[in-house]
Structure formats: C-alpha cells, structure tokens
Amino acid sequence: MVDSTLLASGKFDTMLDMVNTFGFYRYGPLVAFMQLFVFLLLVEAFAHTLTMARTAWYGWVADVALIAIISVFTPIAPLRAAEMWLFHLIIFGNVFAQIGSSLVLAAGLYELSWPILNRKKM
Secondary structure, eight states, X not given: OHHHHHXXXXXXXXXXXXXXXXXXXXXXXXXXXXXXXXXXXXXXXXHHHHHHHTTSHHHHHHHHHHHHHHHXXXXXXXXXXXXXXXXXXXXXXXXXXXXXXXXHHHHHHHHHHHHHHHHSOO
C-alpha cells in the first residue's frame, strides 16, 4: 500500500523492496514474512552485538577483523566462494535452510552478547 502510494506520487521511478529483491515472495506471504523476519533478526543481532562490544578493545578488534575478512575473502576465488555460500545460505537459499540458519546465527550472536551485557556498568 505504501509502495503504490509512493510510486503514484511520481517522485520515484522505481522502488525496490527486500521481499521482491531477495525473492522471498515465491512461497507466499506467510513464508515471505518469516524469511524477512528472521533475516532482519539476524541483521539486528549482528548490529546489536557489534555495537555493544564497541566500548571495549575486543569490539574494535572485531570491527577490524570483519573488514579484513571481507577485504581478503572477496578477491580470492576459493574464499569468495565460501563468502558467497554464506550469503546465499542466509539470504537466497532454501526456505528451511535460510530460516533455520538465520535463527541459529542470530541466537549465537545474542548468546555472544550476554557476557558483554553483563560487564556493562548501568
């Protein structure tokens, strides 16, 4: 509804949404909702954990390590294949594999953030 209203305004030539861009709508609206929900949960868990860790030295080390991993993995073909496999698994893969792997990774990231939260001073 919002998409059609924005497109009808004439200010936007095209609009992309995550459901159509990632192909989540192939199996219907309920599955698309679940796929998008767990994907956004994973992104939020990742951002939450990195943000919480940023106040300590290991947060900055994790940031530098992520940048280094992406910088090294992308130009080297076998490592790029592993990187693509991970992205394919959590975004474009089989519905059950995508939902399951995103939930497991999000739970792992939240579990990783518990020690960080326990050390924070309130």
